[in-house]
Amino acid sequence: MNMSEEDVQQKLRDLFSDERLGAGSTLNPETIVAGARRRRRRRQLMQTTSGMAAAIVMVGGGLTVFTIHGKDGNAAFPGDQLTMGAASSSLVRPGPGSVEPPMSSSVAPPPEQTSAPPPSTVSDGPAKPPKSTAASRPPTQGKVTTGALLTSAGFGKLRLGMSESEAEAAAGPLRAKEARGACTYGYAEGAAVPGPASVSLTEAEGITVINPAGTVHTPEGIGVGSTEADILAAYPGSTKNGGAYVAPVSAVSAYRIFVAKDGSAVSILLTSLNQDCQFS
Numbered sequence: 681m682n683m684s685e686e687d688v689q690q691k692l693r694d695l696f697s698d699e700r701l702g703a704g705s706t707l708n709p710e711t712i713v714a715g716a717r718r719r720r721r722r723r724q725l726m727q728t729t730s731g732m733a734a735a736i737v738m739v740g741g742g743l744t745v746f747t748i749h750g751k752d753g754n755a756a757f758p759g760d761q762l763t764m765g766a767a768s769s770s771l772v773r774p775g776p777g778s779v780e781p782p783m784s785s786s787v788a789p790p791p792e793q794t795s796a797p798p799p800s801t802v803s804d805g806p807a808k809p810p811k812s813t814a815a816s817r818p819p820t821q822g823k824v825t826t827g828a829l830l831t832s833a834g835f836g837k838l839r840l841g842m843s844e845s846e847a848e849a850a851a852g853p854l855r856a857k858e859a860r861g862a863c864t865y866g867y868a869e870g871a872a873v874p875g876p877a878s879v880s881l882t883e884a885e886g887i888t889v890i891n892p893a894g895t896v897h898t899p900e901g902i903g904v905g906s907t908e909a910d911i912l913a914a915y916p917g918s919t920k921n922g923g924a925y926v927a928p929v930s931a932v933s934a935y936r937i938f939v940a941k942d943g944s945a946v947s948i949l950l951t952s953l954n955q956d957c958q959f960s
Contacts (some may be wrong), residue, residue, distance in 0.1 A: 786805050823902070827897050827904065830896040836851070837873065844881055847886075851873055863888075863956070864883075877890055898929075902935070903946055904946060905944055933951065
């Protein structure tokens with residue numbers, strides 16, 4: 681027998697109004713009925729939610745195993761191609777007797793092939809400056825004309841190859857004469873020479889070295905202050921020997937041009953090409 685809420689409320693009023701309970705009027709039948717109603721709705725909501733969750737699980741599991749069949753018994757939609765939501769139109773295959781949509785007649789042209797640039801053959805190293813075609817030489821100073829003239833033959837009246845007696849007859853007695861081994865060294869000065877000069881001589885070859893003490897220059901314009909470029913330009917066959925250039929000027933003689941660290945000429949003497957005496 682089901683009782684309505686009004687009947688339940690009336691029964692509760694009669695029960696609570698019974699003086700034997702001693703509860704008085706503190707209990708409200710409407711409050712009790714409202715609480716019972718809320719508990720019943722909560723139970724119904726929980727039952728509904730549980731049922732929906734179970735249905736979703738069953739539907740999800742069933743979609744992976746069942747297959748929709750067409751009229752001819754062939755599978756139209758395999759279960760593994762169905763997804764929750766709308767089915768993709770690309771999965772639909774035309775049934776028997778239906779005409780497939782024609783393929784597009786326009787074929788996409790193949791992609792244009794671009795040729796890759798040829799590999800570079802240039803080295804990755806730093807760029808080197810181009811080599812100069814002109815020979816690098818220090819700047820020239822020009823011809824020097826200061827000082828006495830020293831020629832390829834001699835100095836004043838002194839000549840290479842003169843014997844000791846010939847030298848003293850031309851320039852006077854040699855001063856500070858000294859013999860060392862096969863060589864004799866002396867000092868000549870006076871009107872016969874442009875300036876004082878020391879000489880070296882042997883009995884067999886005569887004078888082999890004339891070394892002026894003052895500033896001199898050569899007929900080619902080489903003198904004190906001339907650069908290495910000047911020397912090489914005036915005497916292309918010159919060779920450097922220690923701190924001096926040996927510049928052949930005849931078949932038997934050469935200038936010995938001493939240079940400073942910067943390459944400028946500081947002194948010049950005249951020597952025989954083949955001689956063993958020191959440069960006095």
